Amino acid sequence: MEALFTKLRRIARAHCTVLLGGETGTGKELVARAIHAESPRRRAPFQAVNCATFSPTLLESELFGHVHGAFTGAVRDRQGLFALANQGTLFLDEVAEIPLDLQGKLLRVMQEKTFVPVGGTRPVTVDVRVISATNKPLRREVAEGRFRDDLSYRLRVVPLYLPPLRRRDGDVEALFWQFVSELNHQGMRRIDGVTRTAMDAILAYPWPGNVRELRSAVEYAFVVGEGPTLDVEDLSPELRGEPTPGMPVGSLAEMERGRILAALARHQGRKAAAAADLGISRTTLWRKLYAHRLR
Numbered sequence: 001m002e003a004l005f006t007k008l009r010r011i012a013r014a015h016c017t018v019l020l021g022g023e024t025g026t027g028k029e030l031v032a033r034a035i036h037a038e039s040p041r042r043r044a045p046f047q048a049v050n051c052a053t054f055s056p057t058l059l060e061s062e063l064f065g066h067v068h069g070a071f072t073g074a075v076r077d078r079q080g081l082f083a084l085a086n087q088g089t090l091f092l093d094e095v096a097e098i099p100l101d102l103q104g105k106l107l108r109v110m111q112e113k114t115f116v117p118v119g120g121t122r123p124v125t126v127d128v129r130v131i132s133a134t135n136k137p138l139r140r141e142v143a144e145g146r147f148r149d150d151l152s153y154r155l156r157v158v159p160l161y162l163p164p165l166r167r168r169d170g171d172v173e174a175l176f177w178q179f180v181s182e183l184n185h186q187g188m189r190r191i192d193g194v195t196r197t198a199m200d201a202i203l204a205y206p207w208p209g210n211v212r213e214l215r216s217a218v219e220y221a222f223v224v225g226e227g228p229t230l231d232v233e234d235l236s237p238e239l240r241g242e243p244t245p246g247m248p249v250g251s252l253a254e255m256e257r258g259r260i261l262a263a264l265a266r267h268q269g270r271k272a273a274a275a276a277d278l279g280i281s282r283t284t285l286w287r288k289l290y291a292h293r294l295r
């Protein structure tokens, strides 16, 4: 994380486009905002748009604005995000979802700094730094004909990949305490410790929703639990290893680890009872605890 922030400061000072890759919740928007805040453009606006949430027509008008009468419902002139972000930064989230015919217009504004609003005739000139994000590999989108090659190079001057939380050694625990300390200040509850079983469950969980999900889990603990120590009861069912509908199925090893943690949680950490519950001997449970580094 530290190395990332040093890199960010350097990237911020340049004018280049940045393409942020990584799963949902890994902090792509946070990084985009940080780059803007550290850049010489910090006093100008930062605008953000999620390209996946608009129909093609509405996305064009959202980005480039429209003139009165351009389409049904366009009752007055409206500025688009490129105009609103002038001198500043525009964050295009889920950029792979921009339809092909709009990709040409995006490339033009990035190369020539001009665009024509929907239904308009006169080109508008802007100076906008584009930072985009995608959770799909753009190269694959290009290879499969859904994304323009030339635009992908424009967007990818500096590619930055944010790894999933489960691959970031030490970050789960560090972010956990960061969120606990933030929420402690809100006065709902004061947590100053966590049981071993609860921390084991937190560390064992694969965090498919990454940092966003970790933050929600900490908020959940503040709402459902009481007292200064966070215990497994304060964790949501999926964290305790109880399967919930719609949860992605992990590897066999992850499932086993989850079942063991859930059994320990049900029996307040008593190994004999947990082993009996799992239908295995105590020695087998001990062996598995070592294998999963739960001891």
Ligand SMILES: Nc1ncnc2c1ncn2[C@@H]1O[C@H](COP(=O)(O)OP(=O)(O)O)[C@@H](O)[C@H]1O
Pocket (backbone or CB within 6 Å): 022, 023, 024, 025, 026, 027, 028, 029, 030, 031, 175, 211, 212, 215
């Ligand atoms: N390193 C971090 N420290 C603190 N909070 C973070 C960190 N990374 C992400 N978050 C928080 O996690 C949530 C998801 O981050 P976001 O940038 O929206 O992810 P993405 O755009 O990749 O889906 C936000 O609430 C954000 O503030």
Ligand SMILES: [Mg+2]
Pocket (backbone or CB within 6 Å): 024, 025, 028, 029, 093
């Ligand atoms: Mg996001």
